[in-house]
Amino acid sequence: MKYAYYPGCSLESGSAAYDKSVKAVIEQLGFGLDELDDWNCCGATEYFSQNELVATSVIARNLALVDDRHDQLVAPCAACFLNLKKTDKLLAEQPKIRGKVDQALAAGGLRYRPGRVQVRHLLDVLYTDIGEQAIKAKVVQPLTGLRVAPYYGCQIVRPLNGFDNPEYPMKLDEMFTWLGAEVVDYPVKAHCCGGHMTQISEENAFELIRRLLQSAADYRADLILCMCPMCQLNMDMYQGRVNNFFNTKFKLPIVYFTQMLGVALGIDMKKLGFGKELVAAEPVIRGKLEGQTAAATK
Amino acid sequence: MVAESHAAHLSQFMKDVMADTPGGQKVVHCLQCGSCGGSCPNGAEMDFTPRAVFAMIAADRREAVLKANTMWQCVSCYLCTVRCPQEIPITEIMYTLKRMAIREGKAGGSDAPALARTFTDFVDRYGRSFEFGIATRYLLFNKPLSMLKMGGAGMSMFAKGRLALTPTKIRQVKQLQAIINKAKELSKED
Known part of the structure; x- marks a missing residue:
């Protein structure tokens, strides 16, 4: 298996910490991830709301750009992952759409045969292809004493995932037990963060975000692990406004799972993009992990 | 698939929704159980829950459905889709309704x-x-x-x-x- 990497637009700016930590972790684990050359935006939910054929054609361009040396396309973002996977499936199952997408691609001198590329989420690749033994063997800083709340959100686990339960997923939970963390089993781990609702109807979105923060806080999580730029943005950037709106005092760092995986692998926190989150994660992590080391040496 | 004898009785709106949604034929199998609206994180904010929308589609209430906020409150979390006992691609139907509302100039109520x-x-x-x-x-x-x-x-x-x-x-x-x-x-x- 050879992996092509589709970072997605958010990882270029707002979620650079995700991109940075993905690359650092991949290098440390010693496997290759080649960025897809000249990829374009997947359109998130916004083309699908307007024109299905344009939506699928725009996404299909990325599938068509994967060259013959690669057979897997890995996406870290939930929306990109679902869009790429959904489009491949639509092309395979809906001949009418495929016929037109073929014509649209041909207008750009491209072609794509459905099923040629396997679309994977990064978590699936790390969990399934790299696996427990290889990851455990590289852990130099166990996350002992750190209470992490794994947050899956929606589009990685629904509707097409194929590698985990759509309502009660466990893969990220399991991975963090490999790393020695205390994994919080809280009820909203695959509930919605509100997606783009912050832009449309703020107060609705604030309530959806509040439910997640409240539940993680009730279960005494030190931080929330996320796997999607939108989820991170909603829970981190809007946390202050949620606090103002509901008169709450949440102070929960929202970090990418690859950042914490990197810490466990002994990668320097600077190389993992820490410090870009608005609710600071570093003091919490250092406090817990150093506290644990101090207790162990006594 | 829908039997020929049934197809004649479908509302025009239902036929259009089915034609525009991959897997959309299943919408006729809606049992009105309400699992969708009950699961929806934004269900309380909707003018009509998806269950009600499907009944209205069957009743050809095109104008009322396309002017509703229902599909614009959908956050594409797919919880209804994975829970629907009849395997109706509910989230995809919400996208179809968004596209229809824009196309037919009925989407004025949402940003x-x-x-x-x-x-x-x-x-x-x-x-x-x-x-x-x-x-x-x-x-x-x-x-x-x-x-x-x-x-x-x-x-x-x-x-x-x-x-x-x-x-x-x-x-x-x-x-x-x-x-x-x-x-x-x-x-x-x-």
Whole structure:
């Protein structure tokens, strides 16, 4: 298996910490991830709301750009992952759409045969292809004493995932037990963060975000692990406004799972993009992990 | 699939929804159980829950459904889709209703179409999404007050280097535009 990497637009700016930590972790684990050359935006939910054929054609361009040396396309973002996977499936199952997408691609001198590329989420690749033994063997800083709340959100686990339960997923939970963390089993781990609702109807979105923060806080999580730029943005950037709106005092760092995986692998926190989150994660992590080391040496 | 004898009794609206949604034929199997609305994180904010919408589609209440906020309150979390006992692709039907409402000029009650258009305008032009441009243009024209409220968090994002002020353009943007233009042309065919 050879992996092509589709970072997605958010990882270029707002979620650079995700991109940075993905690359650092991949290098440390010693496997290759080649960025897809000249990829374009997947359109998130916004083309699908307007024109299905344009939506699928725009996404299909990325599938068509994967060259013959690669057979897997890995996406870290939930929306990109679902869009790429959904489009491949639509092309395979809906001949009418495929016929037109073929014509649209041909207008750009491209072609794509459905099923040629396997679309994977990064978590699936790390969990399934790299696996427990290889990851455990590289852990130099166990996350002992750190209470992490794994947050899956929606589009990685629904509707097409194929590698985990759509309502009660466990893969990220399991991975963090490999790393020695205390994994919080809280009820909203695959509930919605509100997606783009912050832009449309703020107060609705604030309530959806509040439910997640409240539940993680009730279960005494030190931080929330996320796997999607939108989820991170909603829970981190809007946390202050949620606090103002509901008169709450949440102070929960929202970090990418690859950042914490990197810490466990002994990668320097600077190389993992820490410090870009608005609710600071570093003091919490250092406090817990150093506290644990101090207790162990006594 | 729908038996021939039943097809004659379907409302025109139902036929259109089925034709525009991959897997949409299943909508006729709705049992009115309400699992969808009960599961929906935004169900309480909807004019009609998906269950009610499906009954209204069967009753040919096109105008009322396309003017409703239901599909615009959908956050595409797919919880209804994975829970539906009849395997109706509910989230996909919400996308179909969004497209129909825009096409038929019924989507005036929501800012969501403006956000969608702003987003895709940037992608059409550069090939990549441009968060800063989208947020400022969309908020300026649709929610100028929100811009002030977001000012603080926006500045923090900028200070943290999380807000790019210029868009990234892909090399083969002409190729992407040729694909988009052809797709737009083909989508007018039926």
